[in-house]
Amino acid sequence: MSVNLKIDGINVSVEKGSTILDAAKKINIKIPTLCHHEDLCVAGNCRVCIVEVEGKNKLEASCATPAEEGMIIKTNTPKIRNARKDIISLLVSEHNTQCTTCYRSTNCELQALSSEHNIDHERFLSVLKPHTKIDKSSWSIEKDDSKCVRCQRCVRTCAELQHVNALTVSGKGKEMKISTFLNLPFSDVVCTNCGQCITHCPTGALTERRYFDEVWEAIGDPTKHVVVNTAPSVRVALGEMLGMPVGTRVTGKMVTALKKMGIDAVLDTDFTADLTIIEEGHELLTRLKSVLVDGDTSVKLPMMTSCSPGWVKFIEHMYPEYLGHLSSCKSPQQMFGALTKTYYAEKNNINPKDIVSIAIMPCAAKKFEANRPEMRDSGYQDIDAGLTTRELGHMIKQAGLNFAELEDTKYDSFMGDSTGAAVIFGATGGVMEAALRTAYEVVTGREVPFKNLNILPVRGLEGIKEATIKIEGCLPAWSFLEGAELKIAVAHGLINARQIMDMIVAGECPYHFIEVMACPGGCIGGGGQPIPTNNEIRLKRIKAIYDEDEGMPIRKSHENPEVTKIYADFLEKPLGHTSHKLLHTKYRKRNRY
Amino acid sequence: MTKKQLKRVDIILSPYSVSPYQVLINTVKRSKDEVIKEMINSGLRGRGGAGFPTGLKWKLASEQISDEKYIICNADEGEPGTFKDRKILSEVPRKVFSGMAIAGWATNSTKGVVYLRREYKYMVADLEKEIEVFNNKAKEIGLDFSINIFLGAGAYVCGEETALIESMEGKRGEPRNKPPYPIQNGFKGKPTIVGNVETFASASMVCRYGADEYVKFGTNDQHGSKLFSISGDSPKEGVHELELGMSIEDFVHEFGDGDTKAVQVGGVAGFCVPRKHFKTTIIGEGQTTGGATMIFNSTRSMYHVLHNYLDFFVEESCGQCTPCRVGTQQLLKGIEAVKLGEKEPEYLEQLIKLSQTMKVASKCGLGQSVANSFASIVTNFKEEMIY
Amino acid sequence: MSELKTVISDQIKKHGKGRDALMPILQSIVEKNNYLTNENMVEIAKELDISAADVYGTASFYSFLETEERGRYVIRICKSITCDMKGKGKVLRTIQDMLKIKIGETTQNKKFSLLETNCIGLCDQGPAMLINDDFYNHLTPEKVREVLVDYIRNKN
Numbered sequence A: 001m002s003v004n005l006k007i008d009g010i011n012v013s014v015e016k017g018s019t020i021l022d023a024a025k026k027i028n029i030k031i032p033t034l035c036h037h038e039d040l041c042v043a044g045n046c047r048v049c050i051v052e053v054e055g056k057n058k059l060e061a062s063c064a065t066p067a068e069e070g071m072i073i074k075t076n077t078p079k080i081r082n083a084r085k086d087i088i089s090l091l092v093s094e095h096n097t098q099c100t101t102c103y104r105s106t107n108c109e110l111q112a113l114s115s116e117h118n119i120d121h122e123r124f125l126s127v128l129k130p131h132t133k134i135d136k137s138s139w140s141i142e143k144d145d146s147k148c149v150r151c152q153r154c155v156r157t158c159a160e161l162q163h164v165n166a167l168t169v170s171g172k173g174k175e176m177k178i179s180t181f182l183n184l185p186f187s188d189v190v191c192t193n194c195g196q197c198i199t200h201c202p203t204g205a206l207t208e209r210r211y212f213d214e215v216w217e218a219i220g221d222p223t224k225h226v227v228v229n230t231a232p233s234v235r236v237a238l239g240e241m242l243g244m245p246v247g248t249r250v251t252g253k254m255v256t257a258l259k260k261m262g263i264d265a266v267l268d269t270d271f272t273a274d275l276t277i278i279e280e281g282h283e284l285l286t287r288l289k290s291v292l293v294d295g296d297t298s299v300k301l302p303m304m305t306s307c308s309p310g311w312v313k314f315i316e317h318m319y320p321e322y323l324g325h326l327s328s329c330k331s332p333q334q335m336f337g338a339l340t341k342t343y344y345a346e347k348n349n350i351n352p353k354d355i356v357s358i359a360i361m362p363c364a365a366k367k368f369e370a371n372r373p374e375m376r377d378s379g380y381q382d383i384d385a386g387l388t389t390r391e392l393g394h395m396i397k398q399a400g401l402n403f404a405e406l407e408d409t410k411y412d413s414f415m416g417d418s419t420g421a422a423v424i425f426g427a428t429g430g431v432m433e434a435a436l437r438t439a440y441e442v443v444t445g446r447e448v449p450f451k452n453l454n455i456l457p458v459r460g461l462e463g464i465k466e467a468t469i470k471i472e473g474c475l476p477a478w479s480f481l482e483g484a485e486l487k488i489a490v491a492h493g494l495i496n497a498r499q500i501m502d503m504i505v506a507g508e509c510p511y512h513f514i515e516v517m518a519c520p521g522g523c524i525g526g527g528g529q530p531i532p533t534n535n536e537i538r539l540k541r542i543k544a545i546y547d548e549d550e551g552m553p554i555r556k557s558h559e560n561p562e563v564t565k566i567y568a569d570f571l572e573k574p575l576g577h578t579s580h581k582l583l584h585t586k587y588r589k590r591n592r593y
Numbered sequence B: 001m002t003k004k005q006l007k008r009v010d011i012i013l014s015p016y017s018v019s020p021y022q023v024l025i026n027t028v029k030r031s032k033d034e035v036i037k038e039m040i041n042s043g044l045r046g047r048g049g050a051g052f053p054t055g056l057k058w059k060l061a062s063e064q065i066s067d068e069k070y071i072i073c074n075a076d077e078g079e080p081g082t083f084k085d086r087k088i089l090s091e092v093p094r095k096v097f098s099g100m101a102i103a104g105w106a107t108n109s110t111k112g113v114v115y116l117r118r119e120y121k122y123m124v125a126d127l128e129k130e131i132e133v134f135n136n137k138a139k140e141i142g143l144d145f146s147i148n149i150f151l152g153a154g155a156y157v158c159g160e161e162t163a164l165i166e167s168m169e170g171k172r173g174e175p176r177n178k179p180p181y182p183i184q185n186g187f188k189g190k191p192t193i194v195g196n197v198e199t200f201a202s203a204s205m206v207c208r209y210g211a212d213e214y215v216k217f218g219t220n221d222q223h224g225s226k227l228f229s230i231s232g233d234s235p236k237e238g239v240h241e242l243e244l245g246m247s248i249e250d251f252v253h254e255f256g257d258g259d260t261k262a263v264q265v266g267g268v269a270g271f272c273v274p275r276k277h278f279k280t281t282i283i284g285e286g287q288t289t290g291g292a293t294m295i296f297n298s299t300r301s302m303y304h305v306l307h308n309y310l311d312f313f314v315e316e317s318c319g320q321c322t323p324c325r326v327g328t329q330q331l332l333k334g335i336e337a338v339k340l341g342e343k344e345p346e347y348l349e350q351l352i353k354l355s356q357t358m359k360v361a362s363k364c365g366l367g368q369s370v371a372n373s374f375a376s377i378v379t380n381f382k383e384e385m386i387y
Numbered sequence C: 001m002s003e004l005k006t007v008i009s010d011q012i013k014k015h016g017k018g019r020d021a022l023m024p025i026l027q028s029i030v031e032k033n034n035y036l037t038n039e040n041m042v043e044i045a046k047e048l049d050i051s052a053a054d055v056y057g058t059a060s061f062y063s064f065l066e067t068e069e070r071g072r073y074v075i076r077i078c079k080s081i082t083c084d085m086k087g088k089g090k091v092l093r094t095i096q097d098m099l100k101i102k103i104g105e106t107t108q109n110k111k112f113s114l115l116e117t118n119c120i121g122l123c124d125q126g127p128a129m130l131i132n133d134d135f136y137n138h139l140t141p142e143k144v145r146e147v148l149v150d151y152i153r154n155k156n
């Protein structure tokens, strides 16, 4: 059913249940907003989006008011402008307006509103609370209450998208603020470090902890050999930080930029993504064998992927009894770190203590992961710093590079080779697709039975995707799988992960193998990606990922020549002794509350 | 103007000359439509402050189709200067329960809840006894309706109906966006009537006397008797049942101490009327009122009074929406700055404009009503704000 | 701890295991101990399967759900307008002098805490205060002294 209304003199018809804001958008009338976010439920608390509804003295929040038949709306009258200016001025009056020293400057919704409406400091007195301390306790997340506009987007994100509920609103009246349990430091609460609250925060109140100064130091230190690995999803999002349209692929330019910045070796996380597929694929097949053939009850199925550190910390907090379901494989970042300071060091004859290993990630949780005490299998901290796509964008600006004009450069070798399978790790369903491309071939000797290797059922933004693959014509070593139906599922966003976990807890989980990514859309929508992120943007980044995959000469992990080589030269075989030492890890129980 | 002489009435607070449960029994023998029509004809308006026509609310709720509906009696009474609901619940609770039961019967709701403010916990024991009596009575007459108490926990804004519902659902008492209204989507998502204590008692009285009798009291736009919580500089502080429609002059004549300088009508969310407007201001005309009236004599500093109100709003705002959370702080800080000479007196105009923004742009009645007392005090007692 | 569990499970029996049970649970713990400890909140979160942050966020909204340690007798004196006009200031000073605590503080022996509160609905009888659930009206310095002496002498 549709309703018809008139906004600023223009007739518009929208689906019943749409808001006035939706209707205005449809006819290209832009109403300013702040607490509204496409990913989240309606809050209606900032009151920036007020409009006049004929017949009412009160102004209505357009984001929260359903469009009704016959409504006559005005979006730009003196009454609205005055009220809106008051409201933005009020937000500014409780704000620590230090834009010059703020990480979100030029990418801040409050700053933009304030600038558009030419807000000055004269209208109201400052009611900013003095002496708010910035919480820098976490490896990943920084919280600065003096920059908070109390839109509750973070709280809604942590609840609705992630179902972690690490953030809440506490107090009321002027004491109302965003808070963790008892206002404890971030490092001490159930936060998974996914960083989704950051990408949904309109201001500089929530940011990732920045490590680029340390990285610049290392680059400038002649005794250090600085190695960078860049995650698959960074190459389809970094352009947004540098003024390019959403969905632009900038792989070659990014490598050039990093080289120009003085990085000694620019390598590709894709290499360890492919390695992950080999290790994880064999782990899965081994588990299937243990369960199906040996009847070993200590081995858990379904097996779940472990490359998303936000997801790993989630399950450590929320379902500690089920850690056995997690693959023991480290994330590609950590595999990369462990190999950099062993294999890479050995081959290049560099003392690992002189290597500074940096990961460029779409992710906030990878910062925490890099600092986990478990992640020192090389004898050193395997990854010295994890930077976000956003931090890299800043560094490129700091370096004064004209990014759009840079030529393309190839990754250094070795540990720079990539396949299409590794690239798609960046999108939800990608790990699963890559794993199937390899596992199916290992077992049957044939390619997966999907056109162009594109396993479409696991792609896209649906919260939980599932597929069944019938295994036929097995090679002799895998004959126990003959005729088996492999059931797989893909979940992204922790709220969907929770649904899957609850199925497992209830003993009703039909799947053998499940891919989980903490962030909605997978890494392309990661907590370290450019802001804003919404479904429209996610879809464009995803498209870029699959385009990149299609353009690759090699699209299966097991065909990555460097992967073959590392097994020959260093690791010997999947799940072998060295693999176990460097590429696999253990998990720990954490507090549920 | 339909000015009436100040007239005391004795309907709500009178002892039970006819048992309220007899009223209930008689009423449920009639047709539901007829009773709802009677309620509409009585012109009864909600006594919680907003003044929504009660009969219409019942009618809308009765039209909702749902397996479950709720009747909630709002006894959160947190407005400074208001205490009539306490008196009703301690003296004539059966009138309230019978009103709730009639509402429940008329709208096909089977569950009633009294949301009692935490500060009134000392009343719980007596109320529970009375509720048991009621619940037994309901069973006895075969009416599928029961009542229980939900105790608040100390937050003025929970008197706002959607905040109250959030609170009952175990959440922070942050008001919801409206629409949807509680009658469509209330407690646990079900159609819910939230009504004031006095409203339910009055509803029971409408059923007892009939709409025709009931409309004889009051003004053209507000019928019936009204309880006034009178406090401040008055020798007759307490709850008084009066007919709506008298002038403040008459009111002050009866209740003032002979030196009245201003009267706050409708609690801190209402208006402050200065002496020069006593003659022309009719209580219950133009604005609705929850009945709280505070009387100030000439020894009182209106700056101090306003400061006290604003302190209250700054603390009791739920804090979710910008105009109210920050606006209340600005008004408070602003009058302090003017008083201290840190801001020019003209700044008061800016603040009045801000209060008007709060009135039109705040999410709920709390932020929307701050302007009433703010603008009326600042405008009428400007000198006191400055010197 | 086990006592706490019974309190919680009693309320869950009455109100179900949903979020609706949260307020009654918080209330009954405060009724017993006068405030909520951190462990209390974690325990409640576990029982209701909600996050501890949500329990804290909810509790911190309500002035009677204290999350800081309080004495056995919590005095809440009304600071709203009519009580203020009628001499709340003098009454407050008397209490502070007697108990040697300021607003927000608790006596050394953990017997009394002193808080200000907004209107408690006794405006016609001000100044007024609550001690736990009981109210005291028409207060004067003399009257409040008598009240407190009684608490000091006769109540534990």
Ligand SMILES: Cc1cc2nc3c(=O)[nH]c(=O)nc-3n(C[C@H](O)[C@H](O)[C@H](O)COP(=O)(O)O)c2cc1C
Pocket (backbone or CB within 6 Å): B045, B046, B047, B048, B049, B050, B051, B052, B054, B074, B075, B076, B077, B078, B079, B156, B157, B158, B159, B160, B161, B162, B194, B195, B196, B197, B199, B200, B364, B365, B366
């Ligand atoms: C901040 C605020 C506080 C309120 N407090 C009360 C209250 O204590 N009691 C009450 O009956 N209504 C109160 N109301 C009005 C309610 O929202 C609601 O309109 C009323 O309970 C409806 O009942 P009625 O139609 O019988 O008046 C308050 C409204 C606001 C905005």
Ligand code: SF4
Pocket (backbone or CB within 6 Å): A095, A096, A097, A098, A099, A100, A102, A103, A104, A105, A106, A108, A109, A110, A111, A147, A203, A204, A205
């Ligand atoms: S959060 Fe935005 S408005 Fe605030 S200081 Fe930073 S850039 Fe400026």
Ligand code: SF4
Pocket (backbone or CB within 6 Å): A141, A157, A158, A162, A164, A165, A166, A167, A190, A191, A192, A193, A194, A195, A196, A197, A198
């Ligand atoms: S990082 Fe993720 S889990 Fe942590 S508070 Fe933010 S949204 Fe919640």
Ligand code: SF4
Pocket (backbone or CB within 6 Å): A147, A148, A149, A150, A151, A152, A153, A154, A155, A178, A197, A200, A201, A202, A203, A205, A206
């Ligand atoms: S931290 Fe950011 S998202 Fe959260 S309320 Fe503050 S401004 Fe909004």
Ligand code: SF4
Pocket (backbone or CB within 6 Å): B157, B174, B175, B316, B317, B318, B319, B320, B321, B322, B324, B325, B362, B363, B364, B365, B366, B367, B368
């Ligand atoms: S007006 Fe005040 S009380 Fe009402 S929702 Fe806004 S902040 Fe909360």
Ligand code: FES
Pocket (backbone or CB within 6 Å): A032, A033, A034, A035, A036, A043, A044, A045, A046, A047, A048, A049, A050, A061, A062, A063, A064
């Ligand atoms: S964007 Fe509509 S109220 Fe915030």
Ligand code: FES
Pocket (backbone or CB within 6 Å): B080, B081, B082, C078, C079, C080, C081, C082, C083, C084, C118, C119, C120, C121, C122, C123, C124, C126, C128
């Ligand atoms: S003003 Fe003190 S009880 Fe109301």
